[in-house]
Amino acid sequence: MTTTTERQPLNGVDTPTLFATLDAVREQPELARFQFRATNKWVSGTHNRSTMHTYYGAGQELEHKDATVVDADHPPVLVGNDNGPAPVEYVLAALAACLTSGLANIAAARGIELTEVESSVKGDIDLLGILGLSAGVRNGYEHIQVDFKIKGDAPEEKLREIVEQSRDRSAVYDVITNPVPVTLNVIAG
C-alpha cells in the first residue's frame, strides 16, 4: 500500500488523469452534466433488443467506440423464449458493474493495489405483483443482496471501506435505493 498522495496509474486506472479531470470539473461544473441513452426494438413476443451507443457529457455529444447491443426476453417458465436475460437481470448486472468500476477508481486514488474483485447480486421478487394477482405485492424486487470478495495490498478494513465508499458514490445504487422520476411519452398508431 502506497500513500494516498500517490498519483501513478494503478489497477489499470490512470490516476493522474482522474485527478486532473476532477480539477477540471471543479473549475467548470457544467462539464459534469451527462445524458446516457438506450434505444430498444421489439423483436417478437417478450424478446427485444437494446442498443447503447451515443451519450452526452463534458459539454459535447459523444459516442462509445462500439455500439453495444443486448437482447432481453422472458424465460420459458414465464412463457418467453429465453433469447436473453430477463430485463430485471440487467439491473443486477448494472449494480455489480457500478460498484466495481467505482471501487477500482477509489482504490487507485487511495494508492491501494487490487488483485481480485468478484461480486454476486441476487434479487428476490414475487411475481404475484407483475402478474396482477396480488394488490399488496410490489412489481419490483423486494430485496437485493450484494456480496463482494475483494483482495489487495491493504488491511481487510481498508478494503471493506473501499467497497462501502463505492456504494456511497454509486449512481446505480442510488437509482435502485431511491426514487427516480420517470416520464413516459407514447406515440401510437
Place this chain on the structure above:
Amino acid sequence: MTTTTERQPLNGVDTPTLFATLDAVREQPELARFQFRATNKWVSGTHNRSTMHTYYGAGQELEHKDATVVDADHPPVLVGNDNGPAPVEYVLAALAACLTSGLANIAAARGIELTEVESSVKGDIDLLGILGLSAGVRNGYEHIQVDFKIKGDAPEEKLREIVEQSRDRSAVYDVITNPVPVTLNVIAG
C-alpha cells in the same frame, strides 16, 4: 383487433400458455417467488464483466439456455477505457426492455396485433454527485425520459393504454421509481 377473449398465439406470445400459467400461479402462489442473479468480475480499471445465467423460480433452480456475458466500463471522458457501456446505461436498457416485454404480453392478452414497437430512454445525471464535488447533488439519475412508438391494429388510445398498463406492471419501472432495500456484504483480504 380481435376480442379480448381471444386466446390464440399473437405477437409471438403463446397466449394460451400465458393464461394457463396465470391460472397455475393463482392456484399455487409460491410458484411466483423468483430470485434473479448476476455475477461480476473486475477486469482492469473501471472495466468489468457480468454474467447472467442461473435463477430460481416456479419452485426450482433454473438456468437460461445460454449464459449472457456483458462488459461495462467508464467512457474515456470519465477516465475509463470504453470497453463497454457505463453501468448506468444498462439500467436504461433494462427499463426499455421491461416495458417492451410487458406490453407484448398485454397486447396479446387483449387480442391486439402489434406491428412495430420502438423506444428510447434518456437519463439525465449530474456527475458532481458521484465525483463527490457537490453534497446537494444525488449520485443517480435526476430524471429519466422514456419515449415509445407503438403501431398495431387498434386505435391510438388502446395502443397508448397498453404501454401505460405495461408501466403499471413493470418490475424495472418499480425498481427505478421506488426504493428497493439493498444489503451489501464484503469479504475482504
